Amino acid sequence: MTDRLYYNDAYLTRFAAVVKHVIPLDNHKQKVYLDRSAFYPTSGGQPCDFGTLNACPVTEVYVDDSGDVVHIIDGVLYPGIQVEGQIDWARRFDHMQQHAGEHILAGRVFMNLRGHTNGLHLGHADSSIDVDFPDGSMHLPDSILFRLEDEVNERIQSDLPIRCWFPDPDELKQLPLRKPPAEYEHIRVVQIGNDEFCACGGTHPSTTGQIGLFKLTDVRPSRGKLRFTFVCGKRANMSFRDHMETVKQLSALLSADLGNLPTAANDILSRYKNTLYTLNRERTDNARAQLIQFANTVPVVNGIKLVRFVFNGLDSEALKNAAAAINSQPNCVILLASRSSDNISLLFTKNSEVSLDMCALLRAACKAYGGKGGGTSDFARGSALDLRVLDEAERLITESLI
Numbered sequence: 001m002t003d004r005l006y007y008n009d010a011y012l013t014r015f016a017a018v019v020k021h022v023i024p025l026d027n028h029k030q031k032v033y034l035d036r037s038a039f040y041p042t043s044g045g046q047p048c049d050f051g052t053l054n055a056c057p058v059t060e061v062y063v064d065d066s067g068d069v070v071h072i073i074d075g076v077l078y079p080g081i082q083v084e085g086q087i088d089w090a091r092r093f094d095h096m097q098q099h100a101g102e103h104i105l106a107g108r109v110f111m112n113l114r115g116h117t118n119g120l121h122l123g124h125a126d127s128s129i130d131v132d133f134p135d136g137s138m139h140l141p142d143s144i145l146f147r148l149e150d151e152v153n154e155r156i157q158s159d160l161p162i163r164c165w166f167p168d169p170d171e172l173k174q175l176p177l178r179k180p181p182a183e184y185e186h187i188r189v190v191q192i193g194n195d196e197f198c199a200c201g202g203t204h205p206s207t208t209g210q211i212g213l214f215k216l217t218d219v220r221p222s223r224g225k226l227r228f229t230f231v232c233g234k235r236a237n238m239s240f241r242d243h244m245e246t247v248k249q250l251s252a253l254l255s256a257d258l259g260n261l262p263t264a265a266n267d268i269l270s271r272y273k274n275t276l277y278t279l280n281r282e283r284t285d286n287a288r289a290q291l292i293q294f295a296n297t298v299p300v301v302n303g304i305k306l307v308r309f310v311f312n313g314l315d316s317e318a319l320k321n322a323a324a325a326i327n328s329q330p331n332c333v334i335l336l337a338s339r340s341s342d343n344i345s346l347l348f349t350k351n352s353e354v355s356l357d358m359c360a361l362l363r364a365a366c367k368a369y370g371g372k373g374g375g376t377s378d379f380a381r382g383s384a385l386d387l388r389v390l391d392e393a394e395r396l397i398t399e400s401l402i
């Protein structure tokens, strides 16, 4: 089985090993087995290390069913040769920061709130843990979250020692592990300070100070648990920088400093809503007036007053309002459309005396030129891509009257 060098030294970035076995893969790739490796394989929620074996890039590392570490490389190596492994330290150290920060958070969640953490997900942008609370809590007030965040950062600033080792079963049974292990043989323990003990195979810095900074970024229910999302170390700095950049841009746009941004945004939004409301009311009033004026010019033919009109950029509520202005007129059948940049809204309605079925008419007309809709025999709405739908509707009405 591969001797995993990272267990004893998370800072080992360069190592020599012998290639025991290779399996060729497609596209000039290989599975490579070594006698020893400092490459961390994807496991326990922590993604694998990247780096090189000789000059070959290592693009994936995992543990196979027999417990050996498998390195997927771009290139060709041969069994029996000695290789030099080089770990991508920036990636490894980032993972060490996130993983150790997770342990401190999970420890605080347990100590303060008796919440049980179910695994770690260390993602590309942020990381998360899912927590079960004894009382099934799916929400925590900001005061508790701020206290958790402060306590994690206090532990980071105290620069507590972090120790990773394989205790023998007797020692393991004496340790106050946050979660009891399923077995007692070959269990690796991570200890942070003197009150956080947890079984873990991950890579960690030697002291908490190296985590740098911890920030909760989101806490919300997920699949029956409460999900805590966070960033540590350089990721926390980058997140702060991104937030500051956004605040700067918003401050310049709204001419307001940080403290006044919510009020400034609220002012603009309420002015926008008022303007939109006034604009919509004016549009609707204009549409009603236009339609009344046009309907007055339409004669009754074969017992029907067919009012057909096309608007531009009117929403469906405004169309309905416009139709309501004339559909009390006797014998009235109203075919309205409104053009927008990507679509044509349709509204067919009629005076209740007329015995045509508006829903059937709209669907039949749409069939010819594409479109869809539904409604009742008095009132139907839909959408189409071609205004010739109105020609077709008019033709169908005439046909049914003749």
Ligand SMILES: [Zn+2]
Pocket: 044, 099, 103, 199, 200, 201, 202
């Ligand atoms: Zn861990």
